[in-house]
Every structure is written in C-alpha cells, then in structure tokens.
Amino acid sequence: MLAPTPELRPLHAAEKSRLILVSNRGPVEHWFDDSQRIRRREAAGGVASALGAVAKRSPVTWLAAAASEADKAVAILGGKVRIASDSELRLLELPPAAYEHFYQSFCNPILWFVQHSLGHLLDRRDLASEALASWHAGYLPVNRRFAEAAIEEIPGDGSSAQVMLHDYHLYLAPRFIRASRPQAALQHFVHIPWPAPSDWRHLPSFLVRRLCGAMLANDSIVFQTEAFVENFMATCDAYLGGRAVVRERYGSIQFLGHTAHVTSNPVSVDVDELKALRSTPQWQEYRRALTAPPGVKTIVRVDRLDPSKNVERGFEAFELLLKRNPGLRGRVRFLAFLVPSRCGVPEYASYAKRVFDRVNAINAVYGNPEWTPVTLFYEHNRTQALAGLSLYDVLLVNSLADGMNLVSKEGPVVNANDGVLVLSEAAGSFEELRHGAIAIDPYDVGGTADALRAALSMEPVERRIRQQALRDAICAHQITDWLRQQLKDLSIAEHMKRFASEASA
Numbered sequence: 376m377l378a379p380t381p382e383l384r385p386l387h388a389a390e391k392s393r394l395i396l397v398s399n400r401g402p403v404e405h406w407f408d409d410s411q412r413i414r415r416r417e418a419a420g421g422v423a424s425a426l427g428a429v430a431k432r433s434p435v436t437w438l439a440a441a442a443s444e445a446d447k448a449v450a451i452l453g454g455k456v457r458i459a460s461d462s463e464l465r466l467l468e469l470p471p472a473a474y475e476h477f478y479q480s481f482c483n484p485i486l487w488f489v490q491h492s493l494g495h496l497l498d499r500r501d502l503a504s505e506a507l508a509s510w511h512a513g514y515l516p517v518n519r520r521f522a523e524a525a526i527e528e529i530p531g532d533g534s535s536a537q538v539m540l541h542d543y544h545l546y547l548a549p550r551f552i553r554a555s556r557p558q559a560a561l562q563h564f565v566h567i568p569w570p571a572p573s574d575w576r577h578l579p580s581f582l583v584r585r586l587c588g589a590m591l592a593n594d595s596i597v598f599q600t601e602a603f604v605e606n607f608m609a610t611c612d613a614y615l616g617g618r619a620v621v622r623e624r625y626g627s628i629q630f631l632g633h634t635a636h637v638t639s640n641p642v643s644v645d646v647d648e649l650k651a652l653r654s655t656p657q658w659q660e661y662r663r664a665l666t667a668p669p670g671v672k673t674i675v676r677v678d679r680l681d682p683s684k685n686v687e688r689g690f691e692a693f694e695l696l697l698k699r700n701p702g703l704r705g706r707v708r709f710l711a712f713l714v715p716s717r718c719g720v721p722e723y724a725s726y727a728k729r730v731f732d733r734v735n736a737i738n739a740v741y742g743n744p745e746w747t748p749v750t751l752f753y754e755h756n757r758t759q760a761l762a763g764l765s766l767y768d769v770l771l772v773n774s775l776a777d778g779m780n781l782v783s784k785e786g787p788v789v790n791a792n793d794g795v796l797v798l799s800e801a802a803g804s805f806e807e808l809r810h811g812a813i814a815i816d817p818y819d820v821g822g823t824a825d826a827l828r829a830a831l832s833m834e835p836v837e838r839r840i841r842q843q844a845l846r847d848a849i850c851a852h853q854i855t856d857w858l859r860q861q862l863k864d865l866s867i868a869e870h871m872k873r874f875a876s877e878a879s880a
Contacts, residue, residue, distance in 0.1 A: 406445045429539075546589055600803050
C-alpha cells in the first residue's frame with residue numbers, strides 16, 4: 376500500500392499528554408521511489424499489525440527506530456509523521472554501528488533464539504562472549520536512547536504519563552525511564568514466548584538478571600499466555616534470588632521497592648478491518664489469480680521465513696503426504712507465502728536455503744507439466760497473502776514456538792471454504808483455538824502429514840462446525856478487547872501512583 380510523502384509537524388515539548396507507545400519497528404516503513412520521493416507502506420509482521428490498530432483507536436505518540444534509508448531521512452527532518460487522525464510516529468535515528476550490534480547480533484538471533492527455546496541451534500564458537508560484546512556495544516546504548524526519547528515526551532515526574540513498551544528489543548528501557556520519571560505508568564507487552572528458566576542457560580547469568588530486573592521497573596508486564604507468565608515468574612525467582620519477592624498467587628513481583636503486576640492478555644486481530652479488505656479491487660484480483668483449478672484442494676501457510684516457524688518440516692510433512700497417498704497427486708497444491716526475514720543473520724540464511732532446496736526437490740520429484748505441488752511466494756505482500764488465506768481448504772501453522780501467531784486468527788476470519796486449521800500445540804493461539812483446530816506436535820512430521828490428510832478428507836459438516844468454533848473464539852477477543860485491557864491496566868497503575876503520592880503528601 377503506497378502513501379504520499381509523509382506529513383511532518385515540528386516537535387513541541389509542551390504537547391498534551393497522550394499514550395506513548397515504544398517499539399523497535401513502527402507501523403509504516405518508508406522508501407524512495409524512482410523519482411527519489413519518500414513513499415510509505417504498511418510494515419510487515421504481527422506486532423506492526425496489532426499496534427497499528429492501537430494508533431487508530433487511541434491518541435498515540437509512537438516512538439520507533441528509523442530502519443530504512445528513507446526512514447532515516449524522515450528522522451533527520453525532525454518531525455512527527457501522522458499515522459492516524461490523532462496519532463503520530465516519531466522515528467529515531469540511531470548510530471548505525473550500535474544498531475547493528477543491537478539488532479543483528481543481540482536481538483536477532485541471540486535473544487530471539489533463546490526465547491523460542493532454540494538456543495541450541497546457535498552456531499557460535501563463544502556465544503557468551505558474543506552476547507556480552509553485543510550487549511555493551513548495542514543492546515544497552517540503543518535501549519538507553521529509546522528511553523531518552525520516551526523521557527523527552529513525558530513532562531515533569533511523569534505523574535500524568537502512560538507508556539506502553541513492546542517486545543524483546545526494549546527490556547532495559549523501563550529501568551532508565553523509571554529512574555528519570557518515577558511516577559510514570561509503565562507497561563511492557565511481550566509478543567514472543569517467555570521460556571522456562573532452563574532455556575536462559577545459553578546467556579551469561581549477569582545478562583538474564585539485568586533483563587529481568589529492568590523489566591520489573593514496569594507497573595504491568597503482560598504476556599500472550601498464562602504459561603509465559605508462569606515461566607517469567609519462575610525465571611525471576613531463579614535468577615534474582617532473594618532480591619525479588621515473587622507472589623505467584625497474586626501475580627506480582629516486588630523488586631527494589633517496586634511492585635510489578637504480571638498477567639496475560641492474548642493479542643488478536645481486527646475482524647472488521649479484515650472483512651473490509653475482501654471488497655477491495657486488489658484483493659479480488661489476487662483471489663482470481665490464486666483460485667485453484669476445479670477438483671484441486673489447497674493447503675496454505677503464511678509465515679516469515681524464520682527457523683521458529685518450522686517451515687521446512689511443514690514441507691517435509693507435505694512431501695510425506697504425497698508419498699503415502701499417491702491418489703492426492705495432482706489433486707492438492709500447497710501455496711506458501713513466505714516473508715523474507717533477517718537475511719543477514721547466518722542461521723536465517725542457511726535455513727532459507729534448506730527450505731528452497733526442499734521445495735525444489737518436492738516439485739522435481741512429484742510435479743509434472745500440468746501440476747506444481749508447491750508454489751512459493753517470497754515477498755512482503757499482505758493483501759496477496761490474505762487473499763490466499765481466503766482460499767485454503769487447510770491452513771498449516773506448525774511453528775516450534777510462537778508468542779501468538781496472528782495468521783491462525785486471520786485465516787478463519789477471511790476464509791470462504793470452511794477451511795480446516797492444523798495448529799501447533801506450541802503456538803500461543805492454541806489456548807484460544809484448540810477446540811476448532813486439529814492439534815499437532817510441531818516436531819512430529821508423520822503426525823503432521825496425518826493431520827493434513829484428515830483435514831483434506833474431513834466431512835463438510837465437521838468443517839463448518841470447526842470453522843464456526845474458530846470464528847467464535849476470535850470474535851470473542853478481538854484487538855479492541857486486547858487494547859481495552861491494556862489501557863485499563865495502565866490507567867489502574869496511573870491512579871494507584873497518584874493515590875500513593877497524595878497519601879504521602
């Protein structure tokens with residue numbers, strides 16, 4: 376989706392207080408067209424999709440890193456980009472070397488792999504030394520700069536400010552903000568999994584203690600599932616020892632004289648926005664182009680090309696399905712919409728190559744001039760991917776670990792075929808969608824192949840019942856419900872601080 380050159384407004388220190396939203400990436404990304412004009416489009420990823428809905432529904436000042444060269448040009452201009460009627464984006468120009476260490480060396484892959492319980496896949500000679508070096512050269516200074524930008528937006532001691540931080544990139548920022556604005560209401564939402572304490576052994580203990588201690592400067596820490604809440608509390612108990620008072624029963628942790636409340640609130644989708652997309656000309660054009668020939672069923676997956684998404688095993692399961700069921704050859708196809716991700720990280724590049732090699736092998740062995748088993752789309756094109764989701768007979772989500780997985784919620788909303796969801800038990804969405812999905816162990820290739828076969832042969836009545844169960848669960852907790860709970864937690868924290876301040880006066 377293209378938009379004109381962004382409208383910029385000067386920064387004013389005395390603007391009225393509003394929700395301050397802080398994340399590594401913003402809701403839009405800028406780029407230069409052939410005439411060197413700055414253009415923009417919606418950013419990729421579930422975080423951007425979810426938080427974009429926040430900016431549409433509540434006045435927000437959004438702080439994010441300037442990632443592209445066009446982003447940096449916008450940041451240099453020193454203004455705020457309007458992203459909704461009463462919301463604006465401020466892009467931060469960060470030192471290139473520090474951001475490289477922050478993003479490419481520490482956040483991805485180290486922190487991402489550890490939090491997805493994939494630390495054993497990191498092919499590093501001395502992971503501890505690399506983690507410490509990238510921490511000091513990147514993660515620490517970039518978090519400090521994000522915190523400084525948030526502090527610039529907060530007047531006084533922060534007694535009227537609400538700050539919502541997001542994800543694993545910014546675990547240290549709350550501690551810096553708290554030191555400067557002690558009365559600000561701080562909330563941190565973690566979009567990815569929080570693993571058991573044993574998974575953190577891949578990092579030096581010092582770093583884990585610093586991460587947990589900084590997060591506990593928040594008033595509210597929110598995870599996608601109750602399992603992640605339990606893991607976080609256990610990690611704080613294991614790494615902070617007697618310095619942290621962990622009260623599982625009350626969902627709170629006291630540390631350095633401050634109490635953080637820990638809870639879960641699964642992020643969701645905007646059902647109305649998804650339904651509205653179906654009537655757009657671009658959607659209809661993609662849908663016509665992607666429609667299967669008569670008599671051919673469709674399996675779909677939509678993912679970033681990331682090892683945690685388990686894409687390779689998904690294709691292995693499809694290959695096994697074709698091997699075990701020769702009658703399906705020519706009668707089923709697999710449409711895979713894969714978004715490029717972190718191509719500069721060695722583990723990602725080697726994984727992508729294995730995925731492409733697997734697809735080529737399947738097509739070479741089983742395909743023929745009239746039928747291509749797997750069609751792979753390797754690009755960021757959300758409208759095309761959603762049009763593909765509207766056509767599936769089976770949607771495969773077999774991630775090894777997922778904070779939520781919004782594709783598993785988008786699919787049932789837009790699908791027009793009473794499609795069946797085959798869903799990993801390790802996806803955060805499994806807690807909400809388990810009653811309508813076919814559950815799989817993501818490591819079990821044979822079991823996944825069996826699940827695909829069961830989904831393809833399922834009777835129409837059961838397909839409709841399952842589809843309705845999925846839609847009911849999704850509609851019962853939409854993005855508006857998620858946002859309402861997040862803002863309620865922030866408001867409670869703000870009022871409690873104000874009450875405590877007045878009581879001590």
